[in-house]
Amino acid sequence: MYKIILFFLPIFVFSQTNFEKGEKLFNQKKYSEANVYFEDCLKSNKNDYKTIEYLGDIAGYYKNWDEAIERYKLLKEKFPKNANYHYKYGGAMGMKAKESNKFKALGMIDEIEESFKTAAKLDTKHIDTRWALVILYLELPAIIGGSEKKSQKYADELMNISKIDGVMAKGHIDEYFERYNSAEKYFLQSVSLTHSATAYKRLINLYNKMKLFQKAKVAQEESDKYNKE
Known part of the structure; x- marks a missing residue:
């Protein structure tokens, strides 16, 4: 022995x-x-x-999406109750869909959506999954399930889990629909909550998009003050 x-x-x-x-x-x-x-x-x-x-x-x-999909598929099938494996599988599928032709991508949408929704159900506090669903429903055409209402639902869930993520998600939705003044309010709130480089970056990008270059400059100076290396 x-x-x-x-x-x-x-x-x-x-x-x-x-x-x-x-x-x-x-x-x-x-x-x-x-x-x-x-x-x-x-x-x-x-x-x-x-x-x-x-x-x-x-x-x-x-960006070897086929290999990533194969690895994550094995994991989610072996551990069907693991939210993170479903999320990673859906994410790899989503990235492959973005790089595929439209017809191939359309055939992948249902599986991507189901993977993210499964992850969200399995883990009621999984932040990344809810961000993925916010973006998915924003970018999908309405004819195949895209909807601001669905995006807002997951942004609301984010707000209950993590205020900063919820605020950023709400700002992201408003920016996507070019409701820039409303987006600015959310991004200013996110800056006041964290003073993080990420929050400032979203605000600065918005100001540049609005051609408010002086505001962008001031925001950059504030970001540099709070985020010294």
């Missing part, structure tokens, strides 16, 4: 070492190098689901 354990121990240690090296490189955003270690790790254990997720994330970073 002990001989059997000692025989498998080097393989286990090797696999763990590969995973740890890959994870460290991934966290350093050295994705290409991390990918090599994760691939080796998967050879030792094809059911290492965390490694599969990392490989899906790396594939997505490099």
